[in-house]
Amino acid sequence: MTVDLVVRFPVDDAVLSALHARGFGGDPASADPWAERLERHALTWVGAFDRGALTGFVQVVWDGGAHAFLLDTVVDPDAQGRGIGSALVAAAVAEARAAGCEWLHVDFEDHLTGFYLDRNGFRPTRAGLINLTAGRRSPSAGP
Numbered sequence: 001m002t003v004d005l006v007v008r009f010p011v012d013d014a015v016l017s018a019l020h021a022r023g024f025g026g027d028p029a030s031a032d033p034w035a036e037r038l039e040r041h042a043l044t045w046v047g048a049f050d051r052g053a054l055t056g057f058v059q060v061v062w063d064g065g066a067h068a069f070l071l072d073t074v075v076d077p078d079a080q081g082r083g084i085g086s087a088l089v090a091a092a093v094a095e096a097r098a099a100g101c102e103w104l105h106v107d108f109e110d111h112l113t114g115f116y117l118d119r120n121g122f123r124p125t126r127a128g129l130i131n132l133t134a135g136r137r138s139p140s141a142g143p
Contacts, residue, residue, distance in 0.1 A: 003048040003055060003084055005091050011035040011045075015054050023074035043068055044095040048075070048084045055079045058088040060095060066102040073106075089120045 014031040021028035038045050041061050048056030056075040062068040070092055075085045096104050107127065108116050116122045 003050045003079075003082075003087070005087060006047050006049060007091065007095060008044055009047045009049075011038060012054075016057060019054055019057060019076060020072070020074055022076055043099055043101075044092070046088050046091045046095070048079075048088055050079060056084045056088050058092045060092050060104070062096070062099070062101060068096040068099070068101040068104045070104060070106040085115060086119055089116075093121075 011034050013034045016034045017031045018028045020026065020032075021030070038059060043060045043062040045057065045059040047054050056079065058073040059071050060068050061071055070089065073085060073088060075088070093104060104122075105125075105127075106116055106122055107129070117124060
């Protein structure tokens with residue numbers, strides 16, 4: 001791996017949005033307000049830079065106490081398979097530990113099981129999820 005990992009780097013909204021569009025799909029011309037969100041909600045974030053270009057990113061949010069949450073892990077598709085994602089996760093783990101967090105949670109899709117569980121030391125847990133943008137059911141409708 002020939003990238004530099006930088007903790008809490010100055011975020012350029014357009015650059016980070018373009019990386020996310022390449023990694024997750026979406027409009028690379030649409031810039032989200034990453035810098036503001038990170039300053040407001042994140043415990044920390046880490047960028048992977050290859051010759052000065054942002055090629056990977058992860059953020060850690062937390063509850064202000066024992067629990068932290070890994071979010072938005074992304075590596076440019078052209079740079080995947082070089083250990084950048086694992087290096088980002090390891091840096092995020094170290095930052096959460098240094099902040100005094102006891103637990104680091106991550107949610108992921110099935111195709112990322114090998115990445116998070118096998119290569120990065122997470123263990124499976126039961127969790128729940130609710131889509132807040134989906135239609136709402138009345139409380140009396142039951143499960």
